[in-house]
Amino acid sequence: MTNSTKFTPKKAFVNSPASNGPPPASSPNGTGLPSTAPAGPLANGKPTPATLPDPDKYATVPRQHEAERKRLPIYGARQAILDAIQRNASVVIVGETGSGKTTQIPQFILEAGLAKYGGIAVTQPRRVAATSLARRVAEEVGTPLGKRVGYTVRFDDKSSPSTKLKYLTDGMLMREILSDPLLHRYNYILLDEAHERTLRTDILFGMLKEIQQTRRQMCKDRKAQWYRQRVSDEARRGSGPPAEANGTDLDLGEHAVGGAVSTDAAETISAGNGQPRFVHELKIIIMSATLDAERFAAYFDHAKILYVAGRQFPVRVYNSLEPQTDYLDAAFVASLQIHTEQGPGDILIFLTGQEEIETLEKLLTDHRALLPRDAADILICPLFAALPPAQQAKVFNPAPPNTRKIILATNIAETSITLPGIRYVLDTGVHKARGYNSKVGIESLLVEPISKSSARQRTGRAGREALGFCYRLYTEDSFMALEEDSVPEILRCNLAAAVLQLKAAGVRDVLRFDYMDRPPKLALLRALEQLYSLAALDDTGALTKLGTWMAEFPLDPCYAKVLYESRALQCTTEIIDIISLLSVDNLFVAPFHKREEANEARNKFISPDGDHLTYLNLLRAYQAVKGDIRWCHENYVNARGIQHALEVRKQLRQVCTRVGMDPNVSCGVDLDRVLQCFVTGFFHQTALLQPDGTYKSVIGSQFVRIHPASTLFNSRREAILFNELVFTTKLYVRGVSAIQANWIPEASPNYLKRGQPKSKLAPSSSIE
DNA sequence: GAGCACTGC
Numbered sequence: 197m198t199n200s201t202k203f204t205p206k207k208a209f210v211n212s213p214a215s216n217g218p219p220p221a222s223s224p225n226g227t228g229l230p231s232t233a234p235a236g237p238l239a240n241g242k243p244t245p246a247t248l249p250d251p252d253k254y255a256t257v258p259r260q261h262e263a264e265r266k267r268l269p270i271y272g273a274r275q276a277i278l279d280a281i282q283r284n285a286s287v288v289i290v291g292e293t294g295s296g297k298t299t300q301i302p303q304f305i306l307e308a309g310l311a312k313y314g315g316i317a318v319t320q321p322r323r324v325a326a327t328s329l330a331r332r333v334a335e336e337v338g339t340p341l342g343k344r345v346g347y348t349v350r351f352d353d354k355s356s357p358s359t360k361l362k363y364l365t366d367g368m369l370m371r372e373i374l375s376d377p378l379l380h381r382y383n384y385i386l387l388d389e390a391h392e393r394t395l396r397t398d399i400l401f402g403m404l405k406e407i408q409q410t411r412r413q414m415c416k417d418r419k420a421q422w423y424r425q426r427v428s429d430e431a432r433r434g435s436g437p438p439a440e441a442n443g444t445d446l447d448l449g450e451h452a453v454g455g456a457v458s459t460d461a462a463e464t465i466s467a468g469n470g471q472p473r474f475v476h477e478l479k480i481i482i483m484s485a486t487l488d489a490e491r492f493a494a495y496f497d498h499a500k501i502l503y504v505a506g507r508q509f510p511v512r513v514y515n516s517l518e519p520q521t522d523y524l525d526a527a528f529v530a531s532l533q534i535h536t537e538q539g540p541g542d543i544l545i546f547l548t549g550q551e552e553i554e555t556l557e558k559l560l561t562d563h564r565a566l567l568p569r570d571a572a573d574i575l576i577c578p579l580f581a582a583l584p585p586a587q588q589a590k591v592f593n594p595a596p597p598n599t600r601k602i603i604l605a606t607n608i609a610e611t612s613i614t615l616p617g618i619r620y621v622l623d624t625g626v627h628k629a630r631g632y633n634s635k636v637g638i639e640s641l642l643v644e645p646i647s648k649s650s651a652r653q654r655t656g657r658a659g660r661e662a663l664g665f666c667y668r669l670y671t672e673d674s675f676m677a678l679e680e681d682s683v684p685e686i687l688r689c690n691l692a693a694a695v696l697q698l699k700a701a702g703v704r705d706v707l708r709f710d711y712m713d714r715p716p717k718l719a720l721l722r723a724l725e726q727l728y729s730l731a732a733l734d735d736t737g738a739l740t741k742l743g744t745w746m747a748e749f750p751l752d753p754c755y756a757k758v759l760y761e762s763r764a765l766q767c768t769t770e771i772i773d774i775i776s777l778l779s780v781d782n783l784f785v786a787p788f789h790k791r792e793e794a795n796e797a798r799n800k801f802i803s804p805d806g807d808h809l810t811y812l813n814l815l816r817a818y819q820a821v822k823g824d825i826r827w828c829h830e831n832y833v834n835a836r837g838i839q840h841a842l843e844v845r846k847q848l849r850q851v852c853t854r855v856g857m858d859p860n861v862s863c864g865v866d867l868d869r870v871l872q873c874f875v876t877g878f879f880h881q882t883a884l885l886q887p888d889g890t891y892k893s894v895i896g897s898q899f900v901r902i903h904p905a906s907t908l909f910n911s912r913r914e915a916i917l918f919n920e921l922v923f924t925t926k927l928y929v930r931g932v933s934a935i936q937a938n939w940i941p942e943a944s945p946n947y948l949k950r951g952q953p954k955s956k957l958a959p960s961s962s963i964e
Numbered sequence: 965g966a967g968c969a970c971t972g973c
Contacts, residue, residue, distance in 0.1 A: 368972070629968065697972095
């Protein structure tokens with residue numbers, strides 16, 4: 197791919213024109229973005245000197261970090277933000293990293309006493325963000341974590357009845373909607389990182405918009421009801437209509453009922469239990485890091501938009517002068533050029549995956565010896581999700597003296613992990629992206645160009661601590677040709693799980709649901725069809741009892757169906773164990789230089805019947821040594837992964853017990869039943885061996901290959917089932933087990949005989 | 965012969 201002559205650094209870069217060069221002074225983010233954001237910490241509507249209820253009277257110890265808080269760019273905009281929030285049902289706040297919007301805005305609301313009728317929820321796409329933000333804010337507020345400020349993420353709940361401000365994952369808020377459909381416990385919901393457009397934030401957009409409308413209507417109805425009651429009371433007493441609401445005007449405005457009702461809340465006439473209950477409007481605050489706020493604002497009924505300056509240093513952007521035919525080679529040359537010619541500061545290189553990272557790691561390691569004797573040394577740090585945690589942690593260690601760190605990372609460094617000390621970013625302009633073709637039901641994982649907003653996000657990674665430099669390994673024309681934003685996840689994934697969630701939350705017509713970006717009709721129909729074939733929906737499209745049962749579990753519908761059938765097949769213990777392990781991406785670790793040993797270790801657990809029973813063997817072996825970490829190390833088992841699987845297992849067992857299903861029913865050594873059980877959820881993901889030794893999928897008649905990481909790679913069995921069908925370099929099936937061909941029609945007679953589901957599929961056993 | 969990143973009562 198390269199040779200040592202290319203070590204001579206070529207001048208690949210030039211300071212590009214103003215649009216990409218050093219940003220104008222008015223650009224608050226330093227990334228050279230168009231300066232649509234007005235100058236100053238915040239500008240949009242002047243601050244109004246409204247009198248506010250007394251500040252945080254609940255603090256139990258003196259507030260911490262007060263001086264720090266006041267230095268945050270957002271602090272000066274406090275009053276204007278509060279003003280906008282009070283006057284608008286929905287507000288969009290655009291603020292770059294470092295503006296403090298996520299930690300401060302909820303505190304402003306708390307301190308101002310605005311969350312009168314319920315709590316404040318702040319959603320995050322990632323667990324670590326939710327927990328660390330809550331920890332930080334609890335410290336600033338000066339109360340123990342889990343009291344006034346807390347968090348809720350899967351497996352970990354640090355909240356209590358006294359929690360007023362709660363950070364939670366977006367998935368967790370979705371689950372809360374299932375038990376509290378109008379989210380009455382919240383007065384304010386802040387959706388953070390909205391620009392990431394994860395599947396869950398997008399679904400939440402629609403759900404929250406509906407909840408907001410419903411609550412607003414309820415509020416109006418309650419007020420009207422209250423007024424009518426007053427009128428009839430007064431009439432009975434023989435006096436005129438209530439003085440504060442003469443004529444037909446039913447809007448009670450600021451007139452309080454018992455001193456507690458304002459424009460955005462109304463007391464219920466009767467709350468059944470005699471306790472006064474308040475219906476209050478839901479305030480929605482969308483927080484985004486990109487300047488594309490108009491779309492969010494338009495979606496949320498012309499929400500007010502506020503811009504907040506970030507605390508980001510300027511970053512000089514350089515584009516490649518000519519297109520690079522080999523971005524990996526270009527990254528190699530450019531990184532050495534920076535190392536030999538530029539001042540101190542670590543280099544972050546964005547690549548697409550493990551293989552590229554390991555290739556470049558080897559190239560750089562080989563050339564390290566050729567560095568001039570007087571030059572600084574380099575330390576190469578790979579960073580990707582599948583990397584064992586101990587090695588991942590190395591990127592946070594400061595480099596030894598006179599050494600420059602070169603971090604080779606995937607997308608993980610774009611949003612999930614923030615690295616200190618980066619002054620130089622090398623952007624290849626590509627990433628690996630998941631896709632889904634709903635026509636043929638095939639997932640894909642392919643290298644694609646990134647979007648402009650992604651490129652800006654990568655650029656920003658160079659300016660967190662000082663003036664930075666970003667080298668884009670593509671021309672300025674190529675940059676201009678990139679899509680403005682990445683395709684939202686909802687447009688490129690299987691929607692079965694999301695549709696099941698929507699149905700469970702009471703959305704009857706998922707085709708007409710108010711999506712910010714509406715998925716193609718075909719994708720929604722395919723999801724409905726899949727749920728119907730699993731008997732989660734009846735032939736009117738309504739949720740069946742089984743469907744309701746399935747939605748209780750934090751599982752994809754196929755797995756929930758398998759779990760359900762395990763009762764009839766008496767193998768619930770085994771199914772829970774296997775499903776838990778399947779939720780771990782990299783159960784076996786394979787360090788770069790120890791592939792052979794790792795494979796050998798895995799062979800100890802292999803079941804001839806495939807991956808599912810191999811996983812079961814692994815768990816049994818792990819339990820036999822009582823979860824010894826050393827054992828994990830010796831056997832190349834991802835200890836953290838298996839720990840996670842055990843938490844999933846515990847949770848699944850709890851939910852099972854809650855819904856009246858015994859998790860301890862085991863099939864003993866009759867493991868055929870386990871695989872039969874899997875077929876009940878995966879009959880549409882099966883393939884039959886062909887005379888020429890290839891496999892052809894039962895649905896769609898696609899030629900598929902068994903993935904090399906599967907234990908059944910290179911083996912020939914009559915029929916197989918698979919959990920995933922992914923196109924990468926070839927069309928691969930992953931998570932594969934051998935089955936008997938006659939199990940397939942048995943598992944779903946109606947579906948497969950007719951090719952398309954036409955009649956209602958009854959669950960194979962009943963639910964009480 | 966190969967694995968972007970997240971998440972869930």
